[in-house]
Amino acid sequence: xxxxxxxxxxxxxxxxxxxxxxxxxxxxxxxxxxxxxxxxxxxxxxxxxxxxxxxxxxxxxxxxxxxxxxxxxxxxxxxxxxxxxxxxxxxxxxxxxxxxxxxxxxxxxxxxxxxxxxxxxxxxxxxxxxxxxxxxxxxxxxxxxxxxxxxxxxxxxxxxxxxxxxxxxxxxxxxxxxxxxxxxxxxxxxxxxxxxxxxxxxxxxxxxxxxxxxxxxxxxxxxxxxxxxxxxxxxxxxxxxxxxxxxxxx
Numbered sequence: 511x512x513x514x515x516x517x518x519x520x521x522x523x524x525x526x527x528x529x530x531x532x533x534x535x536x537x538x539x540x541x542x543x544x545x546x547x548x549x550x551x552x553x554x555x556x557x558x559x560x561x562x563x564x565x566x567x568x569x570x571x572x573x574x575x576x577x578x579x580x581x582x583x584x585x586x587x588x589x590x591x592x593x594x595x596x597x598x599x600x601x602x603x604x605x606x607x608x609x610x611x612x613x614x615x616x617x618x619x620x621x622x623x624x625x626x627x628x629x630x631x632x633x634x635x636x637x638x639x640x641x642x643x644x645x646x647x648x649x650x651x652x653x654x655x656x657x658x659x660x661x662x663x664x665x666x667x668x669x670x671x672x673x674x675x676x677x678x679x680x681x682x683x684x685x686x687x688x689x690x691x692x693x694x695x696x697x698x699x700x701x702x703x704x705x706x707x708x709x710x711x712x713x714x715x716x717x718x719x720x721x722x723x724x725x726x727x728x729x730x731x732x733x734x735x736x737x738x739x740x741x742x743x744x745x746x747x748x749x750x751x752x753x754x755x756x757x758x759x760x
Contacts, residue, residue, distance in 0.1 A: 511543070514742045530554060537561050541749045544569060545725055547576040549620070564752045566745050571699055572724040578619055578645055581722050588698055590691065591718045594648040600640050607633055613649040615672070624674040650709040650718045657684075658731050659692045660703040660740045665733035675705070681732045687717060695722070702744040 515522050523539065532554045536542075541564040544555050555569030574580035585592050596603065596610050597619075614630040630636060630646065649671075656679050658665045666688060667679025688708060695706065707721035728737045 511545075511738060511742055514738055518742075525551070525554075532557050534561075537563055539563065541566065541752075543745060544572050547572055547724065552576070562756075564749055566748050567702065567704075567724045568700070571701070575704075575722045575724040576620055578617055578621070578647075578721075584699070585719050585722065588694055590695075591716050593650055593718055593720060596646045597643065599643060600636070600638060603636065603644055603646070604633070607646075610646065610648050615647045615649050617645050617647060619643065619645045624672055627672055629672060647720070650711050650720065651713070652709045652711040652718075655688065655708045655710070656730060657688060657692060657706045657708055658703075658726065658728055658737075659696060659701075659705070660728075660731075660735075660737055661744055662693075663733065663735060663740070664689060664692055665731050667730055667732070671709075675726055676729045679730045679732075691717060691719070702748060703741055 512522050512524060527548070527550060530550060532550075536554065536558055542555065542558055544551060544565050544567055552569060552573050555565040555572065558565050559569055571584075574584055579595075579597065582592050582595065593615075594610055596606060596614075598606065612631055616628045616630050616636065618626040628635070629649065636644065654669050654671045656667045656669045656675055664684045665681065666684045667681045669679045670677060691708070692706065695701065696704070701724070703725070705723040705726040706719050707723075709718045709720055710716070711718060728741075731737045
């Protein structure tokens with residue numbers, strides 16, 4: 511993305527954890543692309559938006575996609591199927607774990623993808639920690655899909671459960687019910703691009719959304735068109751529309 515914008519004549523500055531300071535020096539820039547979802551950069555996004563500087567994707571959506579509890583509400587608001595969850599302390603799990611049948615998935619509350627994700631087959635698989643709030647999710651048995659979208663283009667791959675987006679997938683033609691979910695998702699939250707991890711449950715054939723993402727790596731985009739140029743052009747178009755609407759309102 512850096513090279514693409516520079517070749518288009520843009521002046522680009524890349525911020526990392528080593529050089530990011532959340533202060534008024536950030537306001538010298540025209541707009542920001544929120545690629546990472548680490549908290550430091552999400553806080554920077556909120557700071558910039560409070561100063562009237564456009565952040566793309568929207569900071570609030572990026573935060574809620576990273577927070578699995580918030581993400582669940584985003585999905586439920588659109589009447590999508592999501593796995594049952596159990597949230598609580600170690601002691602609470604001991605008393606209430608029978609409300610969800612095994613296997614379960616343990617996930618970090620703040621995170622996305624497969625990092626920190628663990629299959630739980632019994633209570634003994636849960637590490638004893640009395641200072642932690644655990645997030646457990648019902649494991650959905652079925653066909654697992656990694657679904658990317660960029661504007662109206664959708665790329666679907668069948669994937670192995672519990673692996674990250676960089677593992678190989680088998681690209682398939684987009685099923686109509688998955689296409690309907692993607693268009694409903696992107697329209698509801700005004701998204702330019704992103705991904706959903708979706709499972710088609712074996713027993714019911716229902717689609718369950720198990721993980722949303724606001725800015726994936728697109729490392730398994732194996733469909734027509736090149737993703738970087740499409741994403742970069744969409745971001746510039748969104749920035750221009752934001753500035754245009756700001757001038758009209760002003």
